[in-house]
Amino acid sequence: MTYFTADLHLGYKKILKFRKHFNDVQSMDSSIISLWNEKVRDKDEVYILGDLTHQSIDVNTTINYIEKLNGKKHLIIGNHDAHLITNPKFRHYFKSIDWMEMLKFNNNMLTLCHFPLVEWTDSHRNVGEGKSLHLYGHTHDSKTEGVYEFLKENYPYALNVGVDINHFEPVTLEECKRNNATFFKI
Incomplete structure (x- = not known):
């Protein structure tokens, strides 16, 4: 199984x-780790699209934490991960570490990046098909900074894999599509 998160x-x-529904950082960490491990098995692939921790950690x-x-982890570097990637001890825990990745997956072309993009490979050919998808994080569950409305109106094939809209667990591509549909409908 392949999962995505950010x-x-x-x-x-x-x-x-x-x-706010977490009382403290320990309960948040415990919940996220527990939900991850209830779902992900050692043989599963997990793409983390940035900000595993924070630059202050x-x-x-x-x-x-890792x-x-x-699971077998892949890291797409986020704005709070860059300080980690130069450490050889850190790199050992990932099958891959990249700033961005393109992945052929279940008849789709996925462009993985921590940040939402306005263009990605074949995004202009998506009319009615959605074969070229962009998975991103960074925006959390914010609906107040203009990005939410822009993505909602213009980019139905860009999907937020962040934990804040995906029930704090890694998600399959299908789960991500459902969660994004719900998030952008509200």
């Missing part, structure tokens, strides 16, 4: 300002 921000206390703490997560 913006876990494990160990980052200030994210609780937006994730050191490499060894981040590695402790070691708790099932």
Whole structure:
């Protein structure tokens, strides 16, 4: 099975300002790790589209989190991950680490990037088909910064894989499509 996720921000206390249903960072971390491991098996592939932790979290703490997560992990670097990638200890825990990746998947071409893009490979050919999809994170569940409305109106084939709209767990492509449909409908 292949899963996608983004913006876990494990160990980052200030994210609780937006994730008010968690009492503290320990309960948030515990919940995210538990939901991940209930779903993901060791043989499964998981694409993390950035911000596994936060730039203020050191490499060894981040590695402790990674070691708790099932699956074969791939990292698409987010704005809070760049400081980690130069450390050889960190790289050992991932099958791949890239700034962006294109992936042929179930008859679709996926463009994976931490940030939402306005163009990606074959995005202009998507009329009615949705064979070329863009998966992104970074925006969390924000509906106040203009990006939400822009994506809702113009980019039905761009899908947010962030934990904040995907029930704090990695999702399959189909689950992601359903969760995005619900998020953008509200």
